[in-house]
Amino acid sequence: MRNTLLLILLLAVSSVIYSQEQFTGTVKDAQSGEPVFSANIYFPTLEKGSMTDPDGNFSLKNLPRGKYKLVVSSIGYATFTTEVNLPEENLEILLNPSAIEMEEVIVSTPFHQLQSENVMKVERESLSELNKKGAINLSDGITQIAGVESLTTGVGIGKPVIRGLSSNRVLVYTQGIRLENQQYGDEHGLGISSKGIGSVEVIKGPASLLYGSDAIGGVLYLNPEVYAGSNSTHAEVESNYFSNTRGYQFSGMAKTSGEKLKFLTRGSYAAHSDYETGEDSRVTNTRFNEKDIKTGIGFQDNKYKADLRYNFNRSEIGIPEDIGVQSTEKEPLLPYQKIDNHVLSLDNRFYFENSSIDFKIGYQFNDRKEFEDEHEEEHEEDETEEEHETHVEGEPALEMHLETLNYNFKYNLPKIGNFETIVGVQGMFQTNENFGEEILIPDSETVDFGIFATTHYHLEKWDFQGGLRFDNRNLESNAFTSEDGDVINALNRSFNSINGAVGAKYHIDQKFIARLNLASGFRAPNLSELTSNGAHHGANRYEVGNPDLKNEQNFQVDLALEYRNQHFEAFINAFNNSVSDYIFINPTGEMIENDPVFEYSQGNANLYGGELGFHLHPHPLDWLHLESSFETVTGKLDNDDYLPLIPANSVTNTFRVELDEGDTLSEKYAFVRLKSVFDKNNIGNFETQTNGYSLLSAGFGATLDLNKVNIDLGVSGTNLLNKSYISHLSRLKPDGIYNIGRNLMASAIISL
Template sequence: MRSLLLFMLICFPIITNAQDAVLKGKVVADGMPVPYASVLISGTKTGTRTDSAGYYELKGIKPGIHKVTFSSISFESQRHTVIITGTQTTVLNISLKPYSSNLNEVVITGVSRATELRKNPVPVAVMSKTSIEAKVSTNIIESIVKGVPGVNAVTTGPNISKPFIRGLGYNRVLTLYDGIRQEGQQWGDEHGIEIDAYGLGRVEVVKGPASLTYGSDALAGVINLIPDIRQDSTGFKGDFTTEYHSNNGMTGNSLGLGYNTGNWRYSLRGTFKAAHDYRNPVDGYVYNTGFREMNFTGIARTDKKWGYAQIAATLYNNNQEIPDGSRDSLTRRFTKQVSEDDDIKNRPLVTDEELRAYTLAPLRQSIKHYRLYGQSQFKIGQGSAYLMTGLQRNIRREFLHPSDINQASLDIILNTLNYEARYNLPSFSDIESTIGVNGFYQTNRNQNGTTFPIPDYNLFDIGTYIFAKKSFGKVDVSGGVRYDNRRIRWHNFYVGTDARTGFDRQVDAGTPGAELQFPAFSHNYTGLSGSFGLTYNITGRLLIKANIARGYRAPNITEIGSNGLDPGAHIVYLGNRTFKPEFSLQQDVGFIAYLNNMDISLELFNNNIDNYIYQAKLTDENGNPVVIVEGNTTYQYQQSKARLYGAELTWNLRPESVKWLAFNNSLAYVTGINKNEKLIQQSNGAAKYLPFIPPLHVRSELKFTIPGTYGAFSKIFAGIEADMYGEQDRFYALDDTETYTPAYTLINLSAGATIGTRKKCLKLFFQADNVFNKAYQSNLNRLKYFEYYQQSPNSRLGIYNMGRNISLKVVWGF
């Protein structure tokens, strides 16, 4: 009997386990699989996630009545009751519905792991692929300016735009490509963003200090440009985009190809753009503003149960003309430089054929940017690890010698190694936490140029951080701390005259006539940054956000090391080796409501910065401008305390009873105050405000969408927009560094439609910007200050922005 009882005790668990059932099925949304959705049996620890194809399987389920919850970020959760009997296999397929509110949209920028907007206290704006396609512009930064309140751009012609967020730009805005920091001489005024706009599937903009997860250079915020590699179904997929702009004759063509084997997804893209000089009603055609750009991108990715792995490579090649603004003093027609030391008043006129030609002028800049990177994420128990390494090479050459058009004035190669490792710890007491380390190693080398604005240098940057978030019912709390260390150094850099050419060149210390332009330098910059914030979800459609963050930025190379002419900017920069890192303390408060007929968002911010670095014209003791290189302005960097404060408001009306109508409005305002009280008093208030602060910006759009399908046509829309900029009378006026900018309003029109089915369709976009050909100058347009004379016969100084531009864009998906 004892033996029989012992046998039964041993076998009973085995028999019971053999009677356990299996629950399996597939989770989809709009007919497409939902990968990595959570499947959990309520009241138990039994759960799993769907695979990359949306399938799930739960084994070892006891007989009985069970409630199973299916959830995935950006979709509404569903709970189903399942009756399990015996050892059967039960199949349960689920179709999830996307959240109707943008509050539930998922972001990956500025956080350690994917997070819903409603749970993130930091202000983040998102542009989808559809929105990017509809914002027809000459470059991606201008598209973002049109779509995200609080973002502006300093421009040097139509293809060079540097992003500003809430009045801060240059190295204070960190641009990412697929989460990897873009490194391409961001310090330069005329240095644009080396990224193909056609291949993007999404843009995420963090407004405010984001040093916690990215380190230095994210003091103002982050712009993450995410490539499009979406292709959930197996097989081949492609798209072809072509567009034309009437103002500067810009043509853009881009071919993208994708292939999904079921295990791997591949994406290839090639792009070509070209434009001649743009025109406006004051200047006519603006000489030397044409460009030619070519891009290639290749991405391969695999998604598995253990995580994912991805490798990608990009090539950017841009030849960009460099305007200098020289003109005939009477006719105001543009002239061109034909010799090294010519008299600007006797330069020959530019012909009409040259102004309209796609052939680039000899005086131009050439930028090549190569990028190769790999990233992967692995599941480790209940946690996960993310690894990334990337290589970038930026080659920048500027050709400004009319006597030898093949001799580069500026010739610099910047090599960067990016790295990152982070670990998402298992959830403990509902706390999600992450520890990480990231940074980069960089070398900059002057090659065969004749001007040297910055020295050769080596830079090593590393930062470590910890980030955590937790939900308390309707309240979500998150924050963390970070410590950064950056070491930069260079050796003595000597310059001498080349007897063969007469141009300057880099020489050894013992070369006769050698001058020490950059004495050796070595320094460590360290910074402690962090953030703490919360969101209070009053209802599912109404919430309040608050965040406080300390940002950190080490001085960039030109701020501490520059001592020479940047020929493309026509500016001699003088740095200061004693500069300290910038530290900011910013407070953000946001109110967001997504109601049935409208959505409203109000964001207020206040930002105090210690050791703020800015440019100012260099003058002598008599107040006269210091001229080091004839025909070029001299700027010296300054450092002081500063404060920026402002607000962004969006109000979008979409009546439920009139679904074909939308009235979209946004307002952005920022004021930048220079806290250098001594300088303000000495200048009689001329130095009160910070330079390059955008004015009040209001945008209102009335959009009409025709619902339904009409033959082969669908998604038909039309819109009219008023783009209003207030006057900028709060500017850095000391030594005429900036001047007053009057207000202006631009009227824009748009229309579009889709022809064909979802899988094979033709998207048409029409856009008319500045319909009434308004003559205006943006205060962030550097060409406004490209002027050689004190007076003008038509009372117009500097170069004006682009006039009327009509564009047509076609996107063919196949």
């Protein structure tokens, strides 16, 4: 596989030199006529931009001929979009002052549009903003997005939950490729550091049209940090301290760009002790540490763009079992996981006049090891105890190597009238090998292939988008013997599905937007669901797979309404998600070695709910922000049993102050946030009710400007009242273990 990847990389980076075009102009305030400094000039399709100088002037070189969408944005102004026929010189752009926050280009959807122009509603947040609010890690930070929660095992392991669906029902994309790291398990975290991630986008609902199998619940799309602007160099050093876990995090970054070549690199290290609950006790072995390296090399001329990225992440994460020894040590105790994750990706873009080709390839290697302590077995026959080790001392009891090769080819056809169309093929080749004594899933080989087409039709007030896709997944596994001596037969299954999506957006006077989207999706059963036969120690049950499971198939209706003027925004999103052949685990009533036996079954399910909220920034107090949001989801089987691991309803209220101006201190901010979670009474058959709770958070910060050096300082606190509470999505809930108590975070970023 490695040789194949290297051959593809060599073929993909070849390019031809073409003539160069440029684009120049000036950005001014539409009311005063004054030049606008530091306005962002950006071509989304070309992924190339620039900034205006103090006189409002800008210049971009190495651009292809053709008509392309231009986006111009600046703090304090409404985002401006237009189409430009390159080459173009001395274009004058007028920006209208506005208190509405700047819009960003959405990358996770095919046509790279602003949120207000997108037919599909996509949530987008910058990681810097999430970190300012006290996020301990990436999985913790995304819970600040309405409709997104996290299924956690302590603070070191978290998996995204989008509108009640998680694990293999939510796809995670990083560096433009789907992340594959044994994500089927609840006790498997993301394996990605938040450092070096620029922003996160969330698609809520089936996205199989764009991403294939496993996007039945939605997509978490992680955008890497951008390169430095042309002919510039930038460096930064960042440090964070977390009071609750006595944790610290360090990160250093350097990036430089010429006219065509770009380079960046970042290294990060984090270490945390066992977290402390509101009861002032530490949860033993919730400690973890993480090493992360990200680097990239970019090249762009007027006809070709390449972005080669590499990410190495090593995580050592304790597996908590109960509250025992109280310690602030940071090295995990037994049992613990040691996970190495390598992600290599190459994004090639070839630009022609009014059309382009996007070809992404990626290689991933995931090495998952689990180290266990010795245990004892009692033999009733001779009433003696025999002590034995599950593995050779120092060797992992479980070791799995997952190798994945991804490819994604898209052709952006020339625009015909108001139609923009994309056709493409996607695929994946994956192998899993076991090297430890324990086997969770067998040695296997998975091959995916998908072909799709999608089109967008634009009118003055209406936008329409739709498409179709066909997918095939072939899965082969070897026979193996379970820990109880049962022989699990080899498997050879093929799964096929045809899916589609259609949506419409209605836009009135830049104030009211209505979106209606209908989409289907599918998920092929994973190896754990098909082949399990053994004790699941983390869940205290014996699981039996079902080799005859069929595709999950869903259909979602999503209605989104949004109103915004210069000082007020409000939204309401409602959805209904019907899932045929939903896979769930069910008790048989039997016991094996004191563990209840559960088997995988299928039945029809329905999830429904939504989010609503508002954002007020009253005139003339444009620096004052009042925000409120509510989220709810309910999941039920056809027999009226509630689905497990569905998040409780919640309300989040935020009071925020932002003051951008200042000579020495700029970008000053402060916030107070109260998240109130309701009682969770509509629970699954194997769950218990969860009491509601309220968590108070607050923070403040500013940027210190020292000539060419900027220092971003911030202090934030979560659960400031040290509330003792248990989240319904905590895997430690059955043991009555509380979530994290009060945590204060201090951060400093020095930028050069």
